[in-house]
Amino acid sequence: MQWSIHDDRPIYLQLMEQISLAVVSGRYQPGERLPSVRELAASAGVNPNTMQRALLELEGMGLIRTQSTTGRFITDDAEAIGRIRSQLAEARLLDFLTAMQRLGCSPEQIRAMVHQALAPGQPPQLTP
Amino acid sequence: MSVLECRDLTKRFSSRTALDRLNLTLPAGRIVGLLGPNGSGKTTLIKIICGLLTADEGTVLVDGHAPGIEAKRRIAYLPDRPAMGEWMSPADLIAYFADFYPDFQAETAAEMITRLGVPFDGPVRALSKGNREKVQLSLVMSRRARLYLLDEPIGGVDPAARDFILRTIISNYNQNSTVLISTHLIADVENVLDDVVFIREGQILLHDSVDNLREQHGKSIDLLFREVFA
Numbered sequence A: 001m002q003w004s005i006h007d008d009r010p011i012y013l014q015l016m017e018q019i020s021l022a023v024v025s026g027r028y029q030p031g032e033r034l035p036s037v038r039e040l041a042a043s044a045g046v047n048p049n050t051m052q053r054a055l056l057e058l059e060g061m062g063l064i065r066t067q068s069t070t071g072r073f074i075t076d077d078a079e080a081i082g083r084i085r086s087q088l089a090e091a092r093l094l095d096f097l098t099a100m101q102r103l104g105c106s107p108e109q110i111r112a113m114v115h116q117a118l119a120p121g122q123p124p125q126l127t128p
Numbered sequence B: 001m002s003v004l005e006c007r008d009l010t011k012r013f014s015s016r017t018a019l020d021r022l023n024l025t026l027p028a029g030r031i032v033g034l035l036g037p038n039g040s041g042k043t044t045l046i047k048i049i050c051g052l053l054t055a056d057e058g059t060v061l062v063d064g065h066a067p068g069i070e071a072k073r074r075i076a077y078l079p080d081r082p083a084m085g086e087w088m089s090p091a092d093l094i095a096y097f098a099d100f101y102p103d104f105q106a107e108t109a110a111e112m113i114t115r116l117g118v119p120f121d122g123p124v125r126a127l128s129k130g131n132r133e134k135v136q137l138s139l140v141m142s143r144r145a146r147l148y149l150l151d152e153p154i155g156g157v158d159p160a161a162r163d164f165i166l167r168t169i170i171s172n173y174n175q176n177s178t179v180l181i182s183t184h185l186i187a188d189v190e191n192v193l194d195d196v197v198f199i200r201e202g203q204i205l206l207h208d209s210v211d212n213l214r215e216q217h218g219k220s221i222d223l224l225f226r227e228v229f230a
Helices: A011-022 A037-044 A048-059 A078-102 A107-118 B041-050 B067-076 B092-100 B107-117 B129-141 B159-173 B185-192 B210-217 B221-230
Strands: A062-068 A071-074 B004-013 B016-026 B031-035 B059-062 B075-078 B149-150 B176-183 B195-200 B201-210
Touching: A011 A048, A011 A078, A011 B059, A011 B210, A037 A048, A037 B107, A037 B159, A048 B210, A071 B185, A078 B067, A107 B149, B004 B041, B016 B059, B016 B075, B016 B201, B031 B041, B031 B185, B031 B221, B041 B149, B067 B075, B075 B129, B092 B107, B092 B129, B107 B159, B107 B176, B129 B159, B159 B185, B176 B185, B185 B221, B195 B210, B195 B221, B201 B210, B210 B221
Parallel strands: B031 B176, B031 B195, B075 B149, B149 B176
Antiparallel strands: A062 A071, B004 B016, B004 B059, B195 B201
16 A cells, blocks of 8 residues: 655544555455555554554454454444544535645635536536 | 663763663664764764663663663674675675574565566675675565664665665565664655654654654654754
């Protein structure tokens, strides 16, 4: 998988986000076995302890489960994946609203623009 | 037990104080960046730890051993400039290291040198500066040491080789050993580090984990370094 690490935030948070995204988007399938910490760390070019920390946090959130002898797996709990999807979506939504407010758009204007953008046949179109 | 313990280290060169009552303790299983401007004492500290210089005052313990043969057994050292028999080929050097160090993994070294695309047979003398660095680092990282001291390991190599080398460091160290990397190329190494140590005028200015520092300051170690040493 493709990783990108930015300057502004702790690395483990960025790893958590990118793994979550990979699960939500289906890049990692429910129940799929994850590569080892070392392999994941090498592929992301990050420290193994940092990758370990990200995986532990994701385990705490219920997105990953560990079987002591066979390794780490993506959860097959669709509800847990759905929860993470909502969390990621809410964070994006908040970013979007903040950006629109900074541009000086009122809530009514934002609502109207979103409505229009989602209407069939109207530009700008969402890619299906 | 900590892998490295430096207590009140002081080193003077005639009138100049290179290390000034420096204290540093490193636990096992960490990759640590030793970061500081030119002349801050990085190389002096590393040379004292591996026994090439002696401190005027203070103590160094590597895995509980003062500088000497037992400490050296546990240290894999990459000098700030390549130091190999110039007449030897990489193949000769592998045999030489295998003879010298019981913990040396000859197959690992051969594989690394091959993957880095360095010719195996000609003398080191005929290699470019970058290729010499690659050979030396491959040799050092192919030991099973407790403490790796890497003095500017990626200074002379191209970015692609840099990535490969950093990945090699990540995948070759283990939870019992610690890697101390001195460098000024912070942006290139910071993602692979657990902790950073800022050194200034022979004293430790800061010693913390990369993620803590990013969380506290909201910026990369590279930017933080530029601020602290501006």
